[in-house]
């Protein structure tokens with residue numbers, strides 16, 4: 098049989114194979130073939146190099162840096178570098194890898210592009226307050242575009258940790274307290290970063306972090322132990338990570354904490370049974386900074402080799418910064434303590450992402466001078482950041498329509514440490530952001546009110562007890578027609594390793610606020626912070642309050658847009674604001690208890706010294722207009738388990754200006770086999786209404802959205818009575834109900 102005849106069946110098989118698979122499937126299979134054949138050629142040392150991630154010394158995001166990273170690259174002892182960006186630098190490092198190693202495997206470049214790369218967007222908690230998934234996805238898309246223009250392939254985002262303890266500094270990095278809101282936001286971020294196709298030069302690989310339940314660190318103290326039932330884990334903390342997996346994230350990061358006694362980094366249940374076997378995640382798992390080494394401190398590993406063995410066997414693929422894989426895996430294989438198959442599996446997952454990014458076609462494709470010049474801080478990107486910022490500011494109070502201020506106002510006094518501030522505006526995890534390019538509140542006001550006399554007095558610093566500026570500040574307030582109090586935290590008071598045991602205004606700012614507000618002038622207080630602050634006195638005494646978080650590069654313009662009324666605030670709180678630390682943890686979806694609070698009865702669930710209610714509830718936010726909700730109804734009184742539950746409500750703009758309302762739908766299960774929260778967010782819709790207009794808003798729920806875990810492995814929706822509440826915050830009292838059969 099001649100040669101051609103031998104190949105005939107092979108060609109036919111290939112044709113059948115290709116024609117039965119989608120292009121994406123063919124691509125995946127093609128990559129799998131390439132990965133497998135490359136692994137066949139690799140030595141154990143070359144494989145272990147691919148499982149190792151080191152930081153450059155361009156930026157520092159952890160305890161220590163390994164200075165020898167460049168020689169590691171040349172020796173093939175590292176397969177990925179983080180905290181290195183810029184086309185020149187990444188090109189130089191990439192050449193070291195490609196030109197000095199036997200198989201010329203390209204490096205992966207990662208960085209914490211959390212809320213923008215050069216154009217810094219509002220911190221993630223602020224963006225979450227927008228409840229605007231399109232805007233959030235677009236913000237991530239722009240972050241990816243800028244990062245990829247500077248040689249980056251991979252971002253360590255989205256941070257999808259549910260957080261219900263504002264003492265925890267990293268609350269700022271996530272989407273707040275609610276599993277439903279956190280899930281849709283995590284998915285939007287993944288889609289923004291990764292786009293439709295990872296090979297696209299304007300996209301980067303996402304990384305779901307920190308897996309898992311890092312936000313439940315005991316007492317809000319960073320890195321602390323986490324302990325909860327698996328049912329609580331599945332109902333509250335896991336959904337956003339799962340949503341990110343379902344959105345196609347190609348990497349995940351283990352969290353520092355232990356979970357029920359087992360550190361996440363050596364937790365086979367989390368990393369293999371749940372993430373891979375149950376959820377079908379097929380990307381690679383990287384640890385957080387030196388987390389494998391930290392197994393020694395957790396007290397679960399006896400030595401370096403044991404720590405490496407535990408984490409690889411649990412499901413870790415890449416070791417960030419500890420070097421323990423580099424030090425131990427070859428020996429562990431030689432001693433038959435681990436199988437080389439485990440290493441091959443990890444290498445395969447990592448090489449697959451490198452192929453998907455197109456790095457084997459052209460290792461330098463992301464390090465492109467042209468794109469670096471044209472794709473960074475463009476006017477359209479800055480405009481998007483300004484719009485995202487406007488959408489993120491929550492109007493907490495506005496007595497007698499103190500805001501917006503008259504556009505012809507004569508004298509404005511801006512008082513407080515955040516008035517001219519620029520550094521703090523870009524918040525923590527500000528990547529390659531240049532704070533000197535941030536637009537301060539004062540600058541934004543000067544541009545928006547060019548004819549006004551704007552007096553600026555700091556009054557006091559963010560922290561410390563120096564009150565020597567108080568008198569000047571008070572005199573400035575007395576001269577002004579309107580006073581803007583600009584108060585808050587420093588950027589480093591939230592973010593990693595930045596938990597606070599008290600969450601009041603730092604320093605002497607409260608005292609300054611009292612002096613200024615007691616002048617009797619019209620005052621709007623702007624709070625810039627990475628967490629809810631216990632601003633109880635301001636909530637009673639400042640005529641207007643804006644929660645501005647940290648709004649990024651365009652802060653001043655966005656705030657001026659709101660203060661002038663050019664933009665009508667629409668944001669809603671993604672976290673509950675406690676009255677004091679003693680109430681924590683506090684969140685809207687609490688359980689009712691067997692003795693719900695009753696003012697007329699001693700023996701009910703309460704504190705002696707503070708109400709149970711928060712200062713501001715989840716989902717709360719005012720507008721310059723007012724909205725009413727009427728005629729809430731369901732399409733029928735009874736539904737079967739496979740029905741779609743149709744809900745409609747009438748929303749009217751009863752004020753004088755147009756505005757956007759975020760209508761929220763909460764569900765209560767009246768009687769179930771397990772205690773259920775008093776209510777849970779299950780849907781929301783943003784509605785734009787002109788003054789005087791009315792709209793009918795429709796929601797659709799499926800019974801499987803209103804179920805719960807009867808046990809760790811059994812998710813059920815039970816028949817029975819359910820209530821639906823729809824309104825502008827989690828205290829919505831417009832109610833209807835239905836029966837599920």
Ligand code: GLC
Nearest residue numbers: 158159209253306385386593
């Ligand atoms: C840090 C953070 C993590 C970050 C990583 C790399 O310690 O915990 O969020 O992505 O190290 O900088």
